[in-house]
Amino acid sequence: MLDSKETRKVLEKFAKYVIQQSRSNLTRNNTNASKELYNSFDSEINASKNSIEVKIINPKYKEYGKFVDRGVKGTQSGSSLDGYKYTTKKPPVSAFIKWARVKPIKPRDRATGRFITNKQFGFIMQNHIFKHGIKPTKFLTTPFQRAFNNLPDELLEAYGLDLEDFIKFTLDIKK
Numbered sequence: 230m231l232d233s234k235e236t237r238k239v240l241e242k243f244a245k246y247v248i249q250q251s252r253s254n255l256t257r258n259n260t261n262a263s264k265e266l267y268n269s270f271d272s273e274i275n276a277s278k279n280s281i282e283v284k285i286i287n288p289k290y291k292e293y294g295k296f297v298d299r300g301v302k303g304t305q306s307g308s309s310l311d312g313y314k315y316t317t318k319k320p321p322v323s324a325f326i327k328w329a330r331v332k333p334i335k336p337r338d339r340a341t342g343r344f345i346t347n348k349q350f351g352f353i354m355q356n357h358i359f360k361h362g363i364k365p366t367k368f369l370t371t372p373f374q375r376a377f378n379n380l381p382d383e384l385l386e387a388y389g390l391d392l393e394d395f396i397k398f399t400l401d402i403k404k
Contacts, residue, residue, distance in 0.1 A: 244272035250372030300365030307362025
């Protein structure tokens with residue numbers, strides 16, 4: 230098996246850059262209320278004989294992160310980069326209730342001017358998102374594409390250094 234020390238360094242740098250830029254995008258786009266998605270990023274590099282795998286996001290938030298990144302089309306408007314859309318099932322109210330607690334907002338009833346509860350606000354948001362969808366943020370896609378476009382040259386160079394070390398090691402053994 231090839232010692233992939235240099236290759237691993239380049240892939241770790243790649244993952245670190247993608248995570249850092251994705252976190253920055255979440256904060257910049259104001260989609261970082263509870264910081265759960267922000268804190269869910271982690272990188273794992275698995276190298277086998279014929280392939281290299283780089284994981285960047287925690288599986289617990291994979292679905293949620295995908296919807297925030299790629300968007301979900303609502304029943305009346307909105308867009309999704311991957312064709313996700315609401316048809317019959319609405320998003321969970323509990324997520325919006327939790328979000329309302331984290332955000333420093335207190336909506337009012339238009340008719341009476343009184344504050345509404347977080348539960349009422351959750352139902353209002355659920356219906357709004359169901360109708361209008363979730364706008365694509367590309368918080369992960371953009372940094373990944375940017376880093377991936379720069380990766381081949383660095384990876385080829387690093388893989389070449391690893392191959393060179395392997396050949397030297399093999400030749401030293403045969404002497």
